[in-house]
Amino acid sequence: xxxxxxxALLALGLSVIFGMLRIVNFAxxxxxxxxxxxxxxxxxxxxxxxxxxxxxxPIVVGLFGVxxxxxxxxxxxxxxxxxxxxxxxxxxxxIEDVMRLIAGPLGSPYTTPAGLDGLTNLGFTMYPTYxxxxxxxxxxxxxxxxxxxxxxxxxxxxxxxxxxxGLVRALGIDVKRLVTVTFGVxxxxxxxxxVLAAPTTNVQPSMxxxxxxxxxxxxxxxxxGSIVGSILAGFALGLLQTLGAVVFPPISTTxxxxxxxxxxxxxxxxxxGRPETAR
Amino acid sequence: xxxxxxxxxxxxxxxxxxxxxxxxxxLAIDVVCFALFAVSLDLLFGYVGxxxxxxxxxxxxxxxLTAIVLSRTHVDASIAIVAGVLYAIVLAAIxxxxxxxxxxxxxxxxxxxxxxxxxFTAFQLTPITGGExxxxxxxxxxxxxxxxxxxRVFYYIAFAxxxxxxxxxxxxxxxxxxxxxxxxRENEQRTIALGYRVNRYKLAVFVIAGGLAGFAGALNAIGxxxxxxxxxxxxxxxxxxxxxxxxxxxxxxxxxxxAGVFELLDYFVSKTRxxxxxxxxxxxxxxxxxxxxxRGIVGSFLTRHTSRAKS
Numbered sequence: 405x406x407x408x409x410x411x412a413l414l415a416l417g418l419s420v421i422f423g424m425l426r427i428v429n430f431a432x433x434x435x436x437x438x439x440x441x442x443x444x445x446x447x448x449x450x451x452x453x454x455x456x457x458x459x460x461x462p463i464v465v466g467l468f469g470v471x472x473x474x475x476x477x478x479x480x481x482x483x484x485x486x487x488x489x490x491x492x493x494x495x496x497x498x499i500e501d502v503m504r505l506i507a508g509p510l511g512s513p514y515t516t517p518a519g520l521d522g523l524t525n526l527g528f529t530m531y532p533t534y535x536x537x538x539x540x541x542x543x544x545x546x547x548x549x550x551x552x553x554x555x556x557x558x559x560x561x562x563x564x565x566x567x568x569x570g571l572v573r574a575l576g577i578d579v580k581r582l583v584t585v586t587f588g589v590x591x592x593x594x595x596x597x598x599v600l601a602a603p604t605t606n607v608q609p610s611m612x613x614x615x616x617x618x619x620x621x622x623x624x625x626x627x628x629g630s631i632v633g634s635i636l637a638g639f640a641l642g643l644l645q646t647l648g649a650v651v652f653p654p655i656s657t658t659x660x661x662x663x664x665x666x667x668x669x670x671x672x673x674x675x676x677g678r679p680e681t682a683r
Numbered sequence: 684x685x686x687x688x689x690x691x692x693x694x695x696x697x698x699x700x701x702x703x704x705x706x707x708x709x710l711a712i713d714v715v716c717f718a719l720f721a722v723s724l725d726l727l728f729g730y731v732g733x734x735x736x737x738x739x740x741x742x743x744x745x746x747x748l749t750a751i752v753l754s755r756t757h758v759d760a761s762i763a764i765v766a767g768v769l770y771a772i773v774l775a776a777i778x779x780x781x782x783x784x785x786x787x788x789x790x791x792x793x794x795x796x797x798x799x800x801x802x803f804t805a806f807q808l809t810p811i812t813g814g815e816x817x818x819x820x821x822x823x824x825x826x827x828x829x830x831x832x833x834x835r836v837f838y839y840i841a842f843a844x845x846x847x848x849x850x851x852x853x854x855x856x857x858x859x860x861x862x863x864x865x866x867x868r869e870n871e872q873r874t875i876a877l878g879y880r881v882n883r884y885k886l887a888v889f890v891i892a893g894g895l896a897g898f899a900g901a902l903n904a905i906g907x908x909x910x911x912x913x914x915x916x917x918x919x920x921x922x923x924x925x926x927x928x929x930x931x932x933x934x935x936x937x938x939x940x941x942a943g944v945f946e947l948l949d950y951f952v953s954k955t956r957x958x959x960x961x962x963x964x965x966x967x968x969x970x971x972x973x974x975x976x977x978r979g980i981v982g983s984f985l986t987r988h989t990s991r992a993k994s
Contacts, residue, residue: 427788428788428792476974479974483977484732485787485788486791487973490924490969490973491970491973491974493921494925494966494970494973496966497966498966498967500962501960501961501963501966504959504960617796617799620795620796621792621796623792624789624792624793624796628788628789628792657803657807658804660796661796661799664796664797665781665796668781668793669784672784672785
């Protein structure tokens with residue numbers, strides 16, 4: 405279930421970015437990795453407590469995303485979105501290797517923050533407190549993101565700019581800035597997942613590698629661009645993966661991809677995606 | 684293929700003939716194998732506009748199956764290679780039938796995801812695939828009775844086979860079938876309106892590309908005495924995309940140049956102080972390519988010349 409929380413946050417960020425920019429951010433897993441490293445270095449160099457990192461790390465990585473968007477990605481708007489996929493792929497290679505030079509290829513452990521270690525009695529079972537915390541943070545964040553996009557004036561502008569950027573620009577709304585901010589928020593969501601992951605896994609440069617492909621599969625299943633679809637598919641597949649690991653361990657690594665294949669056969673647009681004519 | 688393209692191809696063939704005398708022969712083997720691998724991707728991306736980000740599925744699949752057959756049976760390598768190619772073709776038919784339902788970014792993400800199934804299978808099916816260590820081949824064996832243990836001998840055998848593969852790809856592109864592919868890339872709706880069943884064409888070219896990638900992978904596995912996890916890893920799928928775009932998509936000769944430049948750059952960078960982190964340099968070069976010269980090395984050259992000829 406906790407892995408579902410990570411997937412949901414990552415898929416949400418990816419979907420928010422895709423919905424607005426029509427690009428798939430290959431470097432999403434890399435931003436997740438940077439979020440974890442920001443937490444790690446925040447603690448080891450600045451003695452930043454975990455709860456502060458939870459806020460600061462996503463902001464720092466999100467700002468980095470804003471820099472990438474304004475200096476690099478924005479140059480390729482108007483071209484086939486595949487070129488931005490390729491550009492973000494190049495960023496994966498560069499950023500990962502730079503981190504490898506800085507931090508070394510091996511991982512660094514990050515201890516579970518005080519107050520969140522140990523187990524919590526849920527009545528029917530004992531559950532690790534930290535995992536419970538991760539789930540709560542993810543559910544709250546996902547709920548908030550859904551509320552902002554679907555129920556607030558800002559969200560209405562984002563949705564309008566997705567449908568018809570030209571018209572929204574004509575209404576005097578700065579679409580360019582909206583795009584930049586949306587990208588930054590999407591990246592910050594990935595970084596938040598990274599912060600939450602830091603105590604549960606070894607913080608290492610390649611930690612985003614496998615995560616990004618799972619996230620891709622999840623947004624394909626949920627329907628790319630569908631916020632609700634991404635969140636639900638994220639939680640559901642995390643749960644399914646955990647159950648699969650109990651029933652037949654070797655399948656846990658491939659189960660998500662198998663589900664993806666089945667979904668594409670029966671619902672090519674994804675479970676919550678609108679069938680679209682454009683690519 | 685334009686006259687300039689033909690000249691390019693002949694120059695490349697000449698370079699290929701002398702390559703193992705200037706390079707470490709096993710590196711030369713890698714260069715030519717990756718050249719055909721990149722050409723296979725160009726058939727999809729350059730000529731139909733379908734970006735497969737899981738092409739390592741076929742390259743690695745062909746490589747692994749060939750290595751499995753060779754290490755277990757000691758048959759002539761020709762049989763093992765045919766088995767590897769057939770496996771890649773069957774895989775491509777299955778994956779293609781699923782993937783062609785979507786285009787663009789979805790196609791890239793679906794192929795990437797499906798390729799991971801094989802990656803994890805190769806990783807976990809240790810008794811057959813050797814798991815993390817991969818499958819080592821003690822010897823390359825013989826092809827039609829010719830022993831291939833000498834690196835240069837194997838290079839020339841592989842080179843001849845790969846030239847045949849590239850020639851085949853060029854024939855595909857130049858055929859009426861190839862024209863339909865390019866029509867789909869330029870305007871899919873109009874092609875449908877003309878009565879072509881575009882999904883069948885997409886599937887057909889996906890299978891052809893898969894077979895060629897499997898063929899290249901089979902030769903690469905024999906050449907390196909190894910079918911390892913790297914062959915099925917998504918980074919390899921990414922690397923071949925980089926080679927293709929770097930050389931120039933939709934040109935066939937471009938990806939060959941791209942593969943050569945990529946492999947050599949990677950090799951020489953790994954010899955410098957940067958050492959293992961060559962991806963950083965490759966990623967940087969590729970980012971520049973995507974931002975500044977999307978036509979690639981050969982593409983820029985060919986277009987500049989045609990436009991000058993027109994004016």
